[in-house]
Structure formats: structure tokens, C-alpha cells
Amino acid sequence: MVAANREMVVFCFDTLVSHYNSEDAPPPAFDEGQHPLFVTWKKVVNGGEPRLRGCIGTLEARWLINGFRDYALNSALRDRRFPPIQAKELPSLECTVSILTDYETANHYLDWEVGKHGLIIEFTDPDNNTKRNATYLPEVAAHEGWTKTEAIDSLMRKSGYNGTITESLRKRVRLTRYQSTLFTMNYSEYVAYVKANRGAAPFIDGAKPGNH
Numbered sequence: 001m002v003a004a005n006r007e008m009v010v011f012c013f014d015t016l017v018s019h020y021n022s023e024d025a026p027p028p029a030f031d032e033g034q035h036p037l038f039v040t041w042k043k044v045v046n047g048g049e050p051r052l053r054g055c056i057g058t059l060e061a062r063w064l065i066n067g068f069r070d071y072a073l074n075s076a077l078r079d080r081r082f083p084p085i086q087a088k089e090l091p092s093l094e095c096t097v098s099i100l101t102d103y104e105t106a107n108h109y110l111d112w113e114v115g116k117h118g119l120i121i122e123f124t125d126p127d128n129n130t131k132r133n134a135t136y137l138p139e140v141a142a143h144e145g146w147t148k149t150e151a152i153d154s155l156m157r158k159s160g161y162n163g164t165i166t167e168s169l170r171k172r173v174r175l176t177r178y179q180s181t182l183f184t185m186n187y188s189e190y191v192a193y194v195k196a197n198r199g200a201a202p203f204i205d206g207a208k209p210g211n212h
Helices: 006-021 063-077 087-092 140-144 148-158 167-171 189-199
Strands: 035-043 053-063 094-105 118-124 131-136 174-186
Touching: 006 035, 006 087, 006 174, 006 189, 035 063, 035 148, 053 063, 053 094, 053 189, 063 094, 063 148, 087 094, 087 189, 094 189, 118 140, 118 148, 140 148, 148 167, 148 174, 174 189
Parallel strands: none
Antiparallel strands: 035 053, 035 094, 094 174, 118 131, 118 174
8 A cells, every 4th residue: 555655746736746846746756556645735824733725636546746736736727716836935835745545435424533534524405406415525524523413514514505404414415434644744844855955946936035
């Protein structure tokens, strides 16, 4: 089984830095494989708790190198919940890569463990017969301090459902649970890695003082 590792996060930072510099990223230092994956960017403001800045991935298996290249940029620049990350924000960023494993169909909406399982819900919107779905990675419910029911209700809202959430609707949810391995690195750790392995710190066009 392939587990998330430092080199995958480095490649995501490399991909974003190279985007700002309009150049190609250095080749990745991890082995190719096919897995579902997510890239999450968070931003630390004034030394506080890191806040979500972008998170996009795929629940379908992707080749890892192209997958991390695509989702590093998609999550940084195209998460509709946030404005695109700018080069000047890089020093306050941290990046987490997740590789998803162990997909299982749950017996009912409470058939999972907070902190262990990620969730995919699928259900039919009773108001307009639309099929709806949404996912949370395994760390989300624990980080938010949710009960299982609160997590399911939040996922239903994330899917775009705005109607009343009833117990009978929850019972009609089709739940798939999964697990993940993840690796997190902040920008200063990335810079230290690049210096140690390439002999010089990364240069970022557009992040220099006085540039806007």
C-alpha cells in the first residue's frame, strides 16, 4: 500500500511555486501509482490555528504524479469557497496530502468512527428528486468536534441540500466510509527540504517585498 509522504507534499509546493514562476516543477521524488487523493491548503494567520484555504481531490483512483499536479493547483486556485491563493501567501501556507484507502459500504449513517473514517454520502433530494453527494476527509469531523449525526447533517448541507433534515432522510443516506494516510508540511519545512536537497531556497516570482 502506498502511504502519503513528505515528497508528495514537496511536489505540491513545487507545483504551486512553479505556477507563480511560470516554469515546470522539478520531477517528483516518489513512486508512481494509482490512488484516490486530496490536496488541502491551510493558512496560518498571526500564529493562530491553520485555517482552510482550499481542498479539492478525487474519490476515483488517479495516477499520483498527474493527480497531485492537478489537485495542488485546483485546490489552491479553483476552490470556489475561497479566492485563489496568491504568491505572497506562500510563507503562511501548510499543505496536507491525503491518499484514500479501504473503501467500505456502511450499514447505516452511524456505521463509522469519528477520527478514523472519511465519509461519502449519496442521497436523493426529496424536494426535487436530485441526486446529491458530498465527502469529508477522516480528520474533519474530529477537528470540528462533531457528533456522527452533526457530521452527516453538515455533509447534507455541503451537498447543496437546503431542505429540512429529518431522521427518515438520514436513514435513506447511502454511506461509504474510507480511511486515509496523510502527510502535512508547512512552507518553512518545505524551504528547509529544498535547501537541504537542492542547495538553494526556492525563489518565488511575485512574492518579493514591494511586488504586488
